[in-house]
Amino acid sequence: MKKNSLKAWLYLLPAILFLGCFMVYPLVDVLVYSLEEGYNSASQSYYGVGLYNFSYVLRDPYFLQAVKNTFLLVIITVPLSTGIALLISLGLNAIKPLRGFFQTVYFLPYVTNTLAVGLVFMILFKKTAYTDGLVNLMLHFFGAGTVDFIDGPYWAKMFVLCFYTIWVVMPFKILILTSALASVNPEYYSAARMDGANSRRIFRKITLPMISPMIFYLVITGFIGAFKAYSDAVALFGTDLNAAGMNTIVGYVYDMLYGNSGGYPSFASAAALILFAIVLTITCINLLISNKRVHY
Numbered sequence: 001m002k003k004n005s006l007k008a009w010l011y012l013l014p015a016i017l018f019l020g021c022f023m024v025y026p027l028v029d030v031l032v033y034s035l036e037e038g039y040n041s042a043s044q045s046y047y048g049v050g051l052y053n054f055s056y057v058l059r060d061p062y063f064l065q066a067v068k069n070t071f072l073l074v075i076i077t078v079p080l081s082t083g084i085a086l087l088i089s090l091g092l093n094a095i096k097p098l099r100g101f102f103q104t105v106y107f108l109p110y111v112t113n114t115l116a117v118g119l120v121f122m123i124l125f126k127k128t129a130y131t132d133g134l135v136n137l138m139l140h141f142f143g144a145g146t147v148d149f150i151d152g153p154y155w156a157k158m159f160v161l162c163f164y165t166i167w168v169v170m171p172f173k174i175l176i177l178t179s180a181l182a183s184v185n186p187e188y189y190s191a192a193r194m195d196g197a198n199s200r201r202i203f204r205k206i207t208l209p210m211i212s213p214m215i216f217y218l219v220i221t222g223f224i225g226a227f228k229a230y231s232d233a234v235a236l237f238g239t240d241l242n243a244a245g246m247n248t249i250v251g252y253v254y255d256m257l258y259g260n261s262g263g264y265p266s267f268a269s270a271a272a273l274i275l276f277a278i279v280l281t282i283t284c285i286n287l288l289i290s291n292k293r294v295h296y
Contacts, residue, residue, distance in 0.1 A: 030269040030272055030273060031269070031273065033265050033266050033268075034053050034054065034266060034270040034272075034273050035049050035050065036048075036049060036053075037049065037050050037052045037053065038266075039265060039266040041263050041264075041265065046266070053266045053267055053270035054270045054273075054274070056267060056270070057267055057270045058274070060267075062242050062252060062255075063249075063252050063271060065242075065245060065247060066247040066248050066249050066251060066252040069158070069161075069233075069245075069248055070226070070227060070229065070249045072158060072162075073158075073161060073162060073165060073226050073248070074223060076162045077162050077165045077166050077169070077222075077226055078219060078222040078223055080162075080166055081165075081166045081169050081170050081173060081222065082173060082215065082218055082219060082222060084166070084170060085170050085173035085174045085177055085218075086177055088106065088174050089174050089177035089178045089180075089181055090181065090203075092106075092174070092178050093181040093182065106170075106171050106175075107171045107172075107174070107175055108171070109167060109168060109170075109171050110168070110171035110172050110175075114168060114231050114232065114235060115231065115234075115235045117164070117167070117168060117235070118164065118231075118232065118234075118235020119235065121160065121163075121164045121167075121235070121236060122150060122235070122236055125160050126149070126150040126151075127149070127151070127152070132146050135149065150236065151244075154245060157236075157245070157246055158246075160236060161232060161233060161236060161246060164232055164235070165226065165229065165232050168232065169222065169225065173218050173222075176217070176218060177211065177214060177215070177218070179214075180210075180211040180213075180214035181207070181211060184206070184207065184210045184211065188206050189202060192206055212294045213294055216286070216290050216294045219286060220283060220286055223279070223283070223286065224279055224283070227250075227278065227279050227282075228250050229248050229250065230248050230250040230251045233248055233251060234251070239259075241255075242255065249274075249275045249278075250275070252271055253268045253271045253272050253275070256268035256271065
């Protein structure tokens with residue numbers, strides 16, 4: 001037994017070293033930085049240890065704006081993208097011919113560079129001195145006024161950011177849900193139809209419970225991914241997200257490290273730990289809900 005245990009630990013050693021070097025050590029280092037008050041990057045010195053960095057970050061209007069933007073992005077995009085992906089997946093599952101072709105078409109945005117897609121969206125929505133953009137031309141056609149979606153009001157910019165985020169994440173969700181729907185045993189559907197169940201009841205009592213693990217997986221990863229959003233906003237509004245009022249929590253951390261107001265790893269570490277606590281809390285809540293709603 002001892003020999004087998006030793007072999008097992010030897011097999012696990014590379015993974016343990018990898019996790020220790022690239023996950024555990026950085027997390028401990030961030031925690032240390034977050035508690036060092038008045039840290040000076042040049043001299044590598046600080047004058048105290050405490051929670052001042054957290055209190056500063058929680059009072060910083062830029063951070064509060066980033067939290068607001070991030071939460072709006074999460075609340076809007078995760079349910080909408082999952083719901084729309086489920087509807088499209090149901091449609092694809094009902095189409096027998098050319099199903100693979102349509103799956104490939106829907107998956108193409110996922111393998112396209114994020115910044116390239118963001119540039120296309122910016123061209124479609126941006127109002128310039130020479131053109132109002134394709135979206136505004138469509139609004140004109142329906143009798144609506146011109147809206148500057150990139151440099152205009154906050155709601156317009158948030159709409160574009162949410163639209164763009166849903167567009168980027170939906171292909172992956174469609175792929176996962178289409179695979180989940182294809183794995184449901186068709187005998188369940190046959191038995192339900194023999195018992196006189198209609199399509200709505202079949203979907204609610206058979207399809208949803210059978211694919212609920214995949215839906216739960218997409219919701220969890222969707223929440224985590226939306227909380228880590230940064231490149232989406234940069235692709236649309238440029239690198240100065242504070243000026244645009246569209247910064248995210250990850251963007252705030254980056255700005256504190258490398259941006260115009262950079263050079264403050266202690267503040268960045270405190271903000272990163274706050275983000276970690278938020279994501280961990282929401283993930284734990286989702287796990288508790290899944291015990292009652294998810295059928296394995």
